[in-house]
Amino acid sequence: MTGPGFHVDVVDYPAQHAALHRVRFTVFVDEQQVPAELEIDALDPLSVHVLACDTAGTPIGAGRLTPDGRIGRMAVLAAWRGKGVGEALLLALVDQARARGWREVGLHAQLPARVFYTRQGFLPEGEIFEEAGIAHQHMRLALSGAVAIERAEEAVAITTALIHRARRQLWIHSRQLDPGLLDAPPVLEALRRYATARHDKQAWLIVHDCAAIRQAGSPVLTLLQRLPSVFRVREVSDPIDRATPSACLLNDTGDYYFRLSGHRFDGEAGLAQPARSRPLQEGLQRVWERSRDCSELRALGL
Incomplete structure (x- = not known):
């Protein structure tokens, strides 16, 4: 999947874990002050990962799809926000879920990002809650049927x-x-x-x-x-x-x-x-x- 000045690929976690975590660490730990020990977890080796890179091959965005059908760790470097990178990452992960025959996917959206996910058909569900000290809401997307x-x-x-x-x-x-x-x-x-x-x-x-x-x-x-x-x-x-x-x-x-x-x-x-x-x-x-x-x-x- 490509966009103006970037491309998104499904990547092998062992081969690209350094690039994935470099993007995620910059966004979550450095920028949002999430504790560093929460940035990596046991689901990473089991998940499907997508990586966005610019035309020079520099990583600019990342995301993952866990085995239980949850999209997460969506991160885009500040200089690339508003340029379609986040949407391309999200659509790539949704495509991966659909290819596996899953009926729906879910995610925990930070409150300022709810409209971003809404535009792709994710519906809010349940009450607002805190995760890593940040307010979130669960959202879900049906992949088939009404x-x-x-x-x-x-x-x-x-x-x-x-x-x-x-x-x-x-x-x-x-x-x-x-x-x-x-x-x-x-x-x-x-x-x-x-x-x-x-x-x-x-x-x-x-x-x-x-x-x-x-x-x-x-x-x-x-x-x-x-x-x-x-x-x-x-x-x-x-x-x-x-x-x-x-x-x-x-x-x-x-x-x-x-x-x-x-x-x-x-x-x-x-x-x-x-x-x-x-x-x-x-x-x-x-x-x-x-x-x-x-x-x-x-x-x-x-």
Whole structure:
């Protein structure tokens, strides 16, 4: 796996343990003040390790996958953060877990890193706890099949992931722009990043009450007004569509989040599940074709 100026490889631990621990020691011990005796443990020789190096072969990042299905020891040198190294390491480890036929992987995320893991589909689970004196939260990623979304925190996480993982197309069916979900800060940031990263992206939003959205003044509406070439909005007009209580979010990578009741966050989600997401998208396209443009929102600049 490669990125701009670096590459990530699965490496043999006995051969590369010095390079792996040099990166980890720099990040965890020197930078985060984790006790040195905690940096190496008995799982290291048993784990799958990935190492990121720059074009000169200098180690810049590391991570591991333990036999019990946990991703950990994710470390990227400070000068390389924000350049895609961490994401490449994570995806390489997820690929290793999927190749082994595992149904899910977990990790303990430091609190500031939760959004990073959320963007790749990891869902928060349980209470915050301390590990090596640092606050963490357990997160998990389903590698096959659907997962149940039950809490608002999970709903925000999966919505953020679906937007982040979208390539060029995004479909949103929401009665009134889902207050508490689409206007959650991680979701708003994901929408902004999606709309501004490239010029060939498109998002179709199907809503039920444009007038109520205008009156509520959702921060999502402000984003839609600023980027009308990306976000297109229609209001359902068919009586059957207006009576439909469900809500749905889809992208063009086969990810989906479906809720039987648009007034609730609980529902079903899946990543890279085209057999399930494709019929949902076809249904939304039919609703879109028989819906009307939201002139009420265009009057405000949309």
